[in-house]
Amino acid sequence: MSTARSSGMGWIDILRCGLVQTALGAIVVLTTSTYNRVMVVELALPAMVPGALVALHYAIQLSRPRWGYGSDMGARRTNWIIGGVAVLGIGAVLAAIATGWMQTAATAGMVLAVFSFVLIGAGVGAAGTSLLALLATQVDPARRAAAATITWLMMILGIAVTATIAGKMLDPFSPERLIAVAASIAGIALLVTLLATWRLERSNSFPADQSEPSQKPPFRQVFAEVWAEPEARRFSIFVFVSMLAYNTQDLILEPFAGLVFGMTPGESTQLTGVQHGGVFLGMILVALAGSSPLRRWIGSLKGWTVWGCIGSGVMMASLSLAGIVGPEFPLQITVFLLGLANGAFAVAAIGSMMKLAGYGRPGREGIRMGVWGAAQALAFGIGGFMGTILVDITQAVFRDPALAYGSVFAFEGVLFLISAILAARIDSPDRPAQRFMAAPAE
Structure with a gap:
């Protein structure tokens, strides 16, 4: 530890x-x-x-x-x-x-x-x-x-x-x-x-072994040490896949609402507000659960992360059927629940990240955060653009906006379910720190 x-x-x-x-x-x-x-x-x-x-x-x-x-x-x-x-x-x-x-x-x-x-x-x-x-x-x-x-x-x-x-x-x-x-x-x-x-x-923020400049190892060595830690590597992959799923719908939800449900720009903007309201509430729920004396029974950060990803996947799967069902589909409720699940998994993942950063060899918290931040940035950079490209491709294939957007939402749902599996395989930060290490430090 x-x-x-x-x-x-x-x-x-x-x-x-x-x-x-x-x-x-x-x-x-x-x-x-x-x-x-x-x-x-x-x-x-x-x-x-x-x-x-x-x-x-x-x-x-x-x-x-x-x-x-x-x-x-x-x-x-x-x-x-x-x-x-x-x-x-x-x-x-x-x-x-x-x-x-x-x-x-x-x-x-x-x-x-x-x-x-x-x-x-x-x-x-x-x-x-x-x-x-x-x-x-x-x-x-x-x-x-x-x-x-x-x-x-x-x-x-x-x-x-x-x-x-x-x-x-x-x-x-x-x-x-x-x-x-x-x-x-x-x-x-x-x-x-x-x-x-x-x-x-x-x-006292830093370990004692960081005091002498001559003892500072080079960046490549430290990066290799962190990447060799199994949980750091697994968590990086989880962050990339989950954030890719999270961001892929960012630029296509409002066009979907306009093309498939005939919403005006104002109405589709309000729909985005409904989603963000769900995100806000999801974050608050995890914060209250994590700080509550009943947190052992309410659920761990890992549990919130896994179930948040599953919930996000289920809601994306529901959205994929929205255009087929038609105007009777409860679009606003589904988008709100999607935001709720998104907020829960996102803030729980950040909390887990803060815990995992302190496990393993001391004095590596910043570079672990950097590795996970880079995975998120890469996913964000790819996600929004990928969503628009996929919609263009599927519209060219299906010639139907409902099927085109629905297939992309289904793909995002699969990514969220994969994220849940990846999150479940990450060892809990409550386990001994030695489990997090690739090998004992020399």
């Missing part, structure tokens, strides 16, 4: 970590939503331009293991968190400048946009990975499910609040206004991060 001592991070400290997630969400929503809309609508660029830039920022996050290694080997994780948010903010402001520049100098603007999204991916990877590693090492096991829920809900809050405020501040639109809004949000986010992390990290 890891020899790093837990500081027993309290609820106020967990909320402070959540504020960092709020800051991350506030900046990221500019890059994935606001700039996307401006490029497509105001600049009349092909949708593939912002799509490729967002995919690039996910590709850069494959470097998360390297950022996690840096936070493991460094003196403090909060330095990596602050630095990551600063780089993310700089990237967001440069991306706003690049977006405006595309109106007059398309090539130069595109070059700057590519550089900006590289910074955005690096900033998210460094800050997000280090924050999760900090939570994994300093939050008591009984509080980890609640901590995972709190930090993720606060990130969603940051996304929602920023999208609303930025939307109002951008009217009437101008490139100068876009840059001013981006700079303001990035500055506020960095200030919030600085205040939230002030004296947050305890001096």
Whole structure:
């Protein structure tokens, strides 16, 4: 078992970590939503331009293991968190400048946009990975499910609040206004991060063997050690498959509602809101169950993960029949239950991730979080694009939107059931740490 001592991070400290997630969400929503809309609508660029830039920022996050290694080997994780948010903010402001520049100098603007999204991916990877590693090492096991829920809900809050405020501040639109809004949000986010992390990290966060620089092993060696741990490797595969299933429906649910059920844009947007409401409730249920004195009878994080994946698979299978059943199908109820299962498995998986990060050889929490974060980024980068491609292919084959979307939803259901099997095969973090190791450390 890891020899790093837990500081027993309290609820106020967990909320402070959540504020960092709020800051991350506030900046990221500019890059994935606001700039996307401006490029497509105001600049009349092909949708593939912002799509490729967002995919690039996910590709850069494959470097998360390297950022996690840096936070493991460094003196403090909060330095990596602050630095990551600063780089993310700089990237967001440069991306706003690049977006405006595309109106007059398309090539130069595109070059700057590519550089900006590289910074955005690096900033998210460094800050997000280090924050999760900090939570994994300093939050008591009984509080980890609640901590995972709190930090993720606060990130969603940051996304929602920023999208609303930025939307109002951008009217009437101008490139100068876009840059001013981006700079303001990035500055506020960095200030919030600085205040939230002030004296947050305890001096006993790191194992004693990390004190001497000469003792620091090279990245490749540490990465190989972590990948050799059977549970770390199994959990990486689970994260990739489950997040692939989770994200594949992201860009096709609303078009499905419009094409198959004749919903207006407003109605399909409300349907997405119903799904997110289910996600929110699912996360809350797991948090309450994980922090309850009855948690031994209510269910473990592993159990919530497995059953959440099964529930998601069943709901996706139901959606695959929606177009065949027709208008009588309970679409809103099904989408709500899908969100409920999604939220339960997602936050339970994050809680399990925080537990598993501390098992195995000490001083490797950051790089384990990095490996799992890279698996998630890869799945997110592939998922949305894959869903749209599969719909195009199946529509060309079946010539029927109901069958086309239904077959893709059925495929997602299979992925969720595979995820449940993978989750069930992962050893519980409550078992002795030696079970997690590939071999005894020399």
